[in-house]
Every structure is written in structure tokens, then in C-alpha cells.
Amino acid sequence: MQVIKVIILCFIALFFVACSTTSLNNYTSKTKELSFYSNNNLVSTLKFDNPKQRHYLSTPCVMNSYTIEEKNSSYGKLFFEYIDLDSNCFWTGLASGFFETSLNYELKLNSIEIVESIDINNYTFKTYKINNKSYLSVIYSYYSNTNMFLVDYEGRFYTKLLKELKPEYISKYLDKKRFAGNYNKSLVRKNIFENYFRYERLDL
Numbered sequence: 001m002q003v004i005k006v007i008i009l010c011f012i013a014l015f016f017v018a019c020s021t022t023s024l025n026n027y028t029s030k031t032k033e034l035s036f037y038s039n040n041n042l043v044s045t046l047k048f049d050n051p052k053q054r055h056y057l058s059t060p061c062v063m064n065s066y067t068i069e070e071k072n073s074s075y076g077k078l079f080f081e082y083i084d085l086d087s088n089c090f091w092t093g094l095a096s097g098f099f100e101t102s103l104n105y106e107l108k109l110n111s112i113e114i115v116e117s118i119d120i121n122n123y124t125f126k127t128y129k130i131n132n133k134s135y136l137s138v139i140y141s142y143y144s145n146t147n148m149f150l151v152d153y154e155g156r157f158y159t160k161l162l163k164e165l166k167p168e169y170i171s172k173y174l175d176k177k178r179f180a181g182n183y184n185k186s187l188v189r190k191n192i193f194e195n196y197f198r199y200e201r202l203d204l
Contacts, residue, residue: 025148038121043164056188061089065188076154085145091197095147096140098196107181120165127173136179
């Protein structure tokens with residue numbers, strides 16, 4: 001019986017290793033490039049100029065997490081967060097919902113309304129109307145236990161990536177007034193107070 005448990009655990013470990021190597025988003029610090037994949041094909045690459053990267057952990061659930069902030073020469077101000085949960089951990093709700101709540105709270109918004117939401121493969125593109133007067137775009141991606149959030153203040157890379165995945169897409173909000181806030185909070189860092197995810201040991 002003990003041998004069977006060991007075999008099962010080995011298969012589970014191999015499964016999650018395989019998943020982790022098929023990530024939707026890979027950041028290479030050497031080249032300062034963030035790659036976006038869909039169906040195992042490279043769709044687009046985001047080149048950073050002078051990224052400000054911070055690493056976070058939340059044991060035992062998160063050993064690989066980081067944020068990147070930058071005012072990019074091509075796309076304007078960007079904020080990116082990458083979270084890879086351990087296989088024995090799970091979100092206590094929708095990760096995207098937690099992110100929206102954090103965005104609303106940290107920026108002290110009067111109102112936030114989703115005016116565009118498009119799902120393509122493992123990506124969700126959302127544009128928000130902020131305080132009834134300006135717009136903010138966010139790209140969400142998810143795969144297995146990995147989640148990514150990209151806040152695109154100008155909406156330029158958002159539009160570029162969306163057009164790569166959906167060529168007929170035409171933006172209604174790119175030329176409208178854009179939101180000029182500054183969100184830079186990590187969900188991993190906030191988890192100690194907010195309980196976004198938690199550990200659950202797998203008993204076999």
C-alpha cells in the first residue's frame with residue numbers, strides 16, 4: 001500500500017512539473033522580455049526598458065512570485081504580477097475577483113465598471129471605466145496553479161495582444177481618457193491579511 005502511495009505522489013509531481021514548463025507567460029530578466037503564449041505558440045513579446053522587479057513568497061504556498069513596474073517607452077505605465085501556487089494550495093475565490101477588489105481598495109476608487117470583457121483561450125481581457133470618467137485595461141491569464149495580471153494604463157499592449165489573438169478586434173476605448181492612478185500592490189504580500197489562498201495537504 002505504501003508503494004502505491006509513493007507511485008501516485010510521483011505521478012502528481014510529474015504532472016505539475018509538466019504544467020509549470022508550459023507556462024503562458026515567461027519573463028527573462030537577462031533580455032527583459034515577457035513572452036505570451038497561446039496553445040503552446042508564442043503570440044507576442046513585451047520588451048521592458050528599465051523594469052523594477054520585486055520577488056515575493058508566502059510559505060508554504062508561494063515560492064515563485066514577482067511584480068514588475070515600469071513606465072515603458074512603447075506602451076506607457078505597466079504593472080505586472082506573476083503568482084505560481086504550490087500544488088497543495090488553492091485560491092479561496094476567483095483570483096481575478098481578488099485582484100479587482102484590491103485595485104478598487106488600494107486606489108480608493110469611487111466606482112469601477114467593466115465595460116469590456118473578452119475571453120480567449122486562457123486569457124481574459126478587461127477594460128474598466130473608473131470613476132465614470134476614465135479607462136483602465138487589465139490582462140488576466142491563468143494556467144493550472146499559475147495566475148498573471150498585467151495592468152496596462154494606456155491600453156496599448158492590451159490592444160496589441162488582443163489583436164494577435166483576435167485579428168478582427170477594434171478597440172472602443174484606446175483613444176478615450178485613460179486612468180492615471182498607480183497600483184503596485186502584490187496579492188501574495190497581502191495574502192497574510194486577506195487569505196486569498198491557503199494550504200491543504202493531500203492525504204492519500
